[in-house]
Amino acid sequence: xxxxxxxxxxxxxxxxxxxxxxxxxxxxxxxxxxxxxxxxxxxxxxxxxxxxxxxxxxxxxxxxxxxxxxxxxxxxxxxxxxxxxxxxxxxxxxxxxxxxxxxxxxxxxxxxxxxxxxxxxxxxxxxxxxxxxxxxxxxxxxxxxxxxxxxxxxxxxxxxxxxxxxxxxxxxxxxxxxxxxxxxxxxxxxxxxxxxxxxxxxxxxxxxxxxxxxxxxxxxxxxxxxxxxxxxxxxxxxxxxxxxxxxxxxxxxxxxxxxxxxxxxxxxxxxxxxxxxxx
Numbered sequence: 001x002x003x004x005x006x007x008x009x010x011x012x013x014x015x016x017x018x019x020x021x022x023x024x025x026x027x028x029x030x031x032x033x034x035x036x037x038x039x040x041x042x043x044x045x046x047x048x049x050x051x052x053x054x055x056x057x058x059x060x061x062x063x064x065x066x067x068x069x070x071x072x073x074x075x076x077x078x079x080x081x082x083x084x085x086x087x088x089x090x091x092x093x094x095x096x097x098x099x100x101x102x103x104x105x106x107x108x109x110x111x112x113x114x115x116x117x118x119x120x121x122x123x124x125x126x127x128x129x130x131x132x133x134x135x136x137x138x139x140x141x142x143x144x145x146x147x148x149x150x151x152x153x154x155x156x157x158x159x160x161x162x163x164x165x166x167x168x169x170x171x172x173x174x175x176x177x178x179x180x181x182x183x184x185x186x187x188x189x190x191x192x193x194x195x196x197x198x199x200x201x202x203x204x205x206x207x208x209x210x211x212x213x214x215x216x217x218x219x220x221x222x223x224x225x226x227x228x229x230x231x232x233x234x235x236x237x238x239x240x241x242x243x244x245x246x247x248x249x250x251x252x253x254x255x256x257x258x259x260x261x262x263x264x265x266x267x268x269x270x271x272x273x274x275x276x277x278x279x
Contacts, residue, residue: 030063089188
C-alpha cells in the first residue's frame with residue numbers, strides 16, 4: 001500500500017506546478033459550488049430560474065472537469081512524448097550501429113559478419129602457424145616458410161594501404177555510438193551495452209587506430225628478408241638466418257596483433273552485444 005501511495009505522490013509531483021495550482025483552487029471551489037447547489041435545491045432557490053440553474057451547474061462542472069482534464073491530458077501527452085523519444089533514440093542508435101557494422105565490413109570481401117569472423121580466425125591461425133615455423137629455428141622447412149611468408153605478404157599488400165583510413169573511419173563511427181547515441185538511449189531508458197564491454201571496445205578501437213600501419217608495405221624489403229631467411233637455412237648461415245628470422249617474427253607479431261584486435265571487434269558484432277542487435 002505504501003508503495004502505491006509513493007507512486008501516486010511521485011505521479012502528482014510530476015504534474016506541472018501551474019496545473020497543480022489550478023487543481024488546488026478549482027476543486028475546493030467546485031465542491032463549494034456543488035454544496036451551494038444542493039442547499040439551493042433544498043430551499044427552492046432555483047425555482048423558475050432554469051437559465052441560472054444551468055449556468056450554476058455548468059460552472060460547478062467546469063470547476064471539476066477542467067483541472068481533472070488538464071491532469072489527465074498532461075500525463076497522456078507526457079507518455080506519448082516518452083514513447084516518441086524512445087522510438088527516436090532506438091532509430092538513431094540502430095542506424096549508428098548499422099553504420100558501424102558496415103564500416104567494419106568495408107575492409108573485407110565478405111558482406112556476411114559470420115564469414116568475416118571465420119576468415120579472421122583462419123588468418124590468425126595461419127599467422128600462428130608461420131610463427132610456429134619460425135620458432136623451429138633452422139630445422140624448419142624452407143619451402144613451407146617461404147609459402148607462408150608469401151601468403152602473409154600478399155595479404156599485407158592488399159590490406160595495408162586501406163588499414164589506417166579504415167581504422168579511423170571505424171573509430172569515428174564508434175564515437176557516434178558512444179558519445180551521441182548512448183546519452184539519448186540512457187535518457188530514454190533503452191538497454192545499453194554492458195559498461196565492461198564498452199570500455200573493452202573503446203580500448204580495442206584505440207589500439208586498432210594506433211597500431212594501423214601507415215602507407216603501403218615495402219614489398220622489396222619483405223622479399224629480401226624472405227630470401228635471406230631461405231638462404232640462411234639452405235646455406236646454414238646462422239647470422240643471416242637470425243637477422244631474417246627476427247624481422248619475420250616482428251612482421252608476424254604485428255599482423256597477428258592487429259588482426260587479433262579486428263577479431264575481437266568481430267566477436268562483439270557476431271555475438272550481438274551492441275545495442276539494438278540483441279535477440
